[in-house]
Amino acid sequence: MKVPWFIAAAFAAAFGANGAQAKPIAFANGTTTMVEHGAGTMAEAQLFYAPRYWFSVGAGYLALGSDIDDFDRRISYVRANLLAKRWNLPAAQANVFAWGGLGSATGTGFGRETAVNAGAQIDYETRRIYGSLRTDWHRGDSFAHRIDTVQLGVAPYAHDYDSLATWFVLQGRQYSNRLYDGVEWALLLRLFKGGTWVEAGVTQDGHPQVMMMFNF
Amino acid sequence: MKMIIRYLMLSALALAGIPAAAQTVAVEVNGLVCAFCAQGIEKTLRKFDAVEDVFVSLEHRTVAFALKDGAELSDVTVSDAIRNAGYSVVAVERSDETLEALERRVRATHTP
DSSP states (O other), rough: OOOOOOHHHHHHHHOOSSOOOSSSSSTTTTEEEEEEEEEETEEEEEEEEEEEETTEEEEEEEEOOOOOSEEEEEEEEEEEEEEEEEEEETEEEEEEEEEEEEEEEEEETEEEEEEEEEEEEEEEEEEEEEEEEEEEEESSSEEEEEEEEEEEOSSSSOOOTTTTTEEEEEEEESSSSSSSSSSEEEEEEEEEEETTTEEEEEETTSSSEEEEEEEO | OOOHHHHHHHHHHHHHOOOOOOOOEEEEEEEEOOOHHHHHHHHHHHHHHEEEEEEEEEETTTTEEEEOOOOOOOHHHHHHHHHHOOOOEEEEEEEOOOOHHHHHHHSSSSSO
């Protein structure tokens, strides 16, 4: 089944992008480690192992700092990720992921407390365009935050396994409950080859955003 | 007797000089769009003792591997392995060309 380019583009535009994309499950029997500095509003580190291509389990750490008020949250968690659905097309792939976990959190105005997290991601990618929409929700007795991220990526050329992949990515991110006012937009340059991924860019506020991921 | 020994020696030399037919398996795969996909499939296939080397082309949606001399891997096993890595198998083909020759041939082909 061949997907016309305009349908793929419309899908990517509607749902964001994630092709050369960060997924909570890279491949079966694979380990994924990721660190991200999100423009000063968030920072996250994750380590997941996938015994199956549709399931991974691991742990992470998320730090949130309000851009509006002077508060922060530090959340440690264990999480299970599930690939709920995958479509393998001749020159494209689309996925629906869901995840959930449990952990503990500390932050401004409260001591250590139990925290839960849940989220989902839908993505579509070819070797030239990709889009993703992700929502990540963290909640404790004293706080609740949702981080919604949309990405749209375009590659200037189609990479192959043995060549460097280059992507230009537009990202919009919205934080709930006074972490950031409005949508935080960022332009990112994403490079990856083999199992190594490096991404860097800047937000509209001039803050740097950096992400690195390794799959092995 | 001398003739028999000479015949046996010549036969042995001749047989030693004939390379075993290389067997290469090429699989057309759907969903191959990024290096992580290729990495996962390569890792899966290299776990088989029968696999000598692996070649993956995202552009041509091809996963190919060379079998070690005398080794065998059925189409069903290959298809199951790739499906269990998360991808869809369209077709499995076998040939006697080397993996290098297959790689050259695939790379020379325009993207479908």
